[in-house]
Amino acid sequence: MGSTVSDYWTLFSENVLAVALLLLTAILAALLVFSLLGYRRLNRRVQGLNLEMGSASRSLRNADRDLRALFDQSAIAVMLLDRTSKSVLYANETAMMAFGVKTEEQLTTEVMQKPDAWSSSPFSLLDFEDIIYKTDRSGLQKFEWYFEARGRRPVWLDSSLSIISYKGGQALMFTGVNITDRKHAEKADHYRHKAMISMANDNGLHVTLDHLSAMAETRMANARCGVMVHNVEAARLRWVGGRLLPEAFRESLDGLPVAFGAASSGTAVYIRGRVVTRDIYSDDRWEGYREEAESAGLRACWSEPIIGSGGELLGTFDVYHDEPWTPGDDDIDALTDPIAIASLAIERHQAKVQLEQMVLSEQMVRRISTDLLTLDPDKTDTGLTRTCRTLGEFYRADRVFLCQLDDVSRQLWISHDWAGEGFGSLRQEAVRKHPVIPNSLNKVFDGRPTVVLRDESEIPPQLEFLQELLELGQKQSVLLAVVHRGDRVSGILGIQMTAVVNPWTPQRAQTAELMANLFGSALDRSQLLNSLTYQAVHDQLTGLYNRHKIESFMDQEVARCTRYGSTFSLIIFDLDHFKSINDRFGHNEGDAVLSGVSSLVRNGLRESEIAGRWGGEEFLIILPETSLDLAVPVAERLKGSIESHRFPIPERVTVSVGVSAFRPGDTPHELIQRADAALYNAKESGRNCVKSTF
Structure with missing residues (x-):
């Protein structure tokens, strides 16, 4: 039994093991098959992914290539x-x-x-x-x-x-x-705006032209710009705008003459056209300025003339480069706007300067007119000389002179003048008078108020005496303005200047014309005042002092003698039987007798002695520092000269004379009373005699 169970167990164990082995083998086979299938699927997946990656890589490379091509274009x-x-x-x-x-x-x-x-x-x-x-x-x-x-x-x-x-x-x-063009345009607009504001605010011409130079520089690569202004009177160019160029170079060109061959700028103004110097080192026009340009590192220069609205040359706009260079159409277009604004700025500045000069001229004329037309007659000469000096300093002239025409002798002479440093006085060199026909002076001016003479050969024959005196040089000229007194020519005002070109602008000529009129008015006024003053103190018929003036002299002599203890004498005389002369020969002949007597009196007295018409046919003579003993012989000589003189009437003229001398404590009335008493005594003694009383 035990053996059967053992066998059965053994048999069972062997069967179970075999089955397990078979099952394990089956499982392993199944796993192997499954693994093989999974591997195949994975391999296919990998292959698919590789294909996808290759395709993506090719696409990426293509995209990169396309992107680079796009960027390159x-x-x-x-x-x-x-x-x-x-x-x-x-x-x-x-x-x-x-x-x-x-x-x-x-x-x-x-x-x-x-x-x-x-x-x-x-x-x-x-x-x-x-x-x-x-x-x-x-x-x-x-x-x-x-x-x-x-x-x-x-x-x-x-x-x-x-x-x-x-x-x-x-x-x-x-x-x-x-965006370079846009930025440069914005920058150019910025400088244009600053230039316009500068003009509006009257910041100065150099500030405006500096902005315009910067405006042009923003529009042209590597350019350095400057603006030169034309000084017409000096025929030179003055550096005003542009500060990128070296200061030494700017100073060397400041005052550049306007002439062919005077670098690019001077030539451009001279020919009134564009001048381009591609290479300064090989351009003959830069011969005199090549070293300065080389020191500044400049090789090329383009000068464009700036022309005003009326066609006048105002200056040049200059563009410099460090390398040989020629402007293109774009450069010319870029400079058009700055030149137009520069023309406006220069014209505006010149108009302002001209207005200021007009104001100064008006102020000068007003000051001179006030001075000349309020002068005392005895200070007219001093005032005219002072005016000549004022004119000379205002015009910055070499000399100013006034020629007057004598109405009686018809001679012209230099009466007043002023000379600048280095120029001699004309009055010292020309003390004589020069005959001239007044009508010939009208021919010199030919109906014009002023004429300008630039050479000795232009001096007309009527004024040939000026040739030697003025000695006009190559750069000298003289403006002559006719001086009128009323409706007649009475002289010439002359202003001599040294300048490269004609300095006589219409405004200056008009000012000179006005000053000539003021000179004429001052001379006319002086003559009128002298005439009025003379008439106020002189007797119209005899030309001797009148009674009012004689009384004034009498008061002065009495006061002087009272103060200093000196003396003076008085002579009073009248014509014997003068009423009979008027009745028999008429008042005209009587007036002739009185005039003849007054001439004899004037010729018979010393300069210090004073004679006047006391009234009617009565005359009075003051003898300063003269005692009675010395006065009586003077009276005798006077009586004798009248008695022996032949008058227009057919009979002898005689006078009765009374003489008195000043005593301490006398008043003018007392002194005259004693002289009258002596005169009355002379008449009582038979007339035609001299009587005196102390």
């Missing part, structure tokens, strides 16, 4: 940078042109890794790296960027910086739209 500057090293992975042609390089390697080594290649802050390499840092932290950054590549026109870019995937990694993409 784009007008937008595109540059890809490594996020770590900041080296350039890619840059299109536009980007390399903007940064002034030809290859990506140069862009890396000569720009991205070279701080000196960048502009100053806020457009330095450090500022650009700061934008890269912000992009890494915050993503897309938009900004404007300015880059000044060496040897190229500065570039403005409207830029952005972002992160993109590139070749399985990430890169920084820089894009920039060229």
Whole structure:
């Protein structure tokens, strides 16, 4: 039994083991089959993925190639940078042109890794790296960027910086739209606006022209501009605008003559046209200024004349370059606007200066007219000389002179003058008078108020005496203005000046004409006042002092003798039987007798002695510092000269004379009373005699 169970168990164990082995084998076979099937599926999946990856890779490569081709053809500057090293992975042609390089390697080594290649802050390499840092932290950054590549026109870019995937990694993409023209236009508008404000505020011509020079410089790459203003009187150009050129060079050209061969600017004004000097070193027009240009580092100059609204030459707008250069159509267009505004600014400035000169001229004329027309008659000569000096200083003249025409002798002489430094007085050289026919002076002026003589040969025969006196040189001229007194020519006002060109503008000539009229008015007034003064103190018939003036002299003599204890004598006489002369021969003959007596009196007295008509046929003579003993012989001589003189009437004229002398304490009335008493005594004694009383 036990053996059966044991066998049965053994048999059972062997069967179970066999079954287990079979089952395990089946399971393993099944797993193997399943594994094989899974492997095949996985292999197919891998192959599919490989196909997909290859396709994606090809697509990516194609997209990258297409993107590069797109960037290369784009007008937008595109540059890809490594996020770590900041080296350039890619840059299109536009980007390399903007940064002034030809290859990506140069862009890396000569720009991205070279701080000196960048502009100053806020457009330095450090500022650009700061934008890269912000992009890494915050993503897309938009900004404007300015880059000044060496040897190229500065570039403005409207830029952005972002992160993109590139070749399985990430890169920084820089894009920039060229806005240089817009920025330059904005800058030019900025300077135009400043120029207009400068004109409106009267900030000075140089400020306005500085802004216009900067305006032109923004429109032309590497240009340095300046403006020279034409000084018509001196025929020279004065440097006014433009400060980028060296100061030493500006000073060397300041005062450039207007002449052919005087650099580009002087030649342009001389020929009234454009002058382009491509190379200063080989242009003969720059021969006298080549060293100055070389020191300033200048090689080319384009001078464009500035012409005013009336066709007058106002100056030149000059464009300089450091290398040989010729302007193109774009440059000419760029300069059109600045030249137009410069013309307006210069004309406005000149109009303002002219207005100021007119105001100064008006003030001078008003001051001189007030001075001349309020002068005392005895100070007229001093006032006219002072006026000549004022005119000379106002005109900056060499000399000013006044010639007067004597009405009686018909002679012309230099009565007043003023001479500048280095010029002698004409009055000292020409003390004599020169005969001239008044009508011939009218021919000199030919109906005009002024004439200008520029050479000795132009001096007319009527004024030949001026040839030697004026000695007109090559650059000298003289303006002559006719002086009228009423409706007749009475003289000439002359103003001599030294200038390269004609300094006699219409305004200056009109001022000289007005001054000549003032001289004539002053002379006329002086003559009138002298005449009125003479008439006020002189007797109209005899020309001797009248009674009022004689009384004034009497009061003065009495006061003087009372103060100093001296003496004087008085002679009173009248014509014997003068009423009979008037009755028999008429009043005209009587007046002739009185005039003849007064002439004898004037001729018989010393300069210090004073004679006057006391009334009717009565005369009075004051003898200063003369005692009675000395006065009586004077009276006797006077009586004798009248008695022996032949008058127009057919009979002898005699006088009765009374003489008295001043006594201390006398009044004029007392002295005259004693002289009258002596005269009465002479008449009582038979007339035609001299009587005296102390």
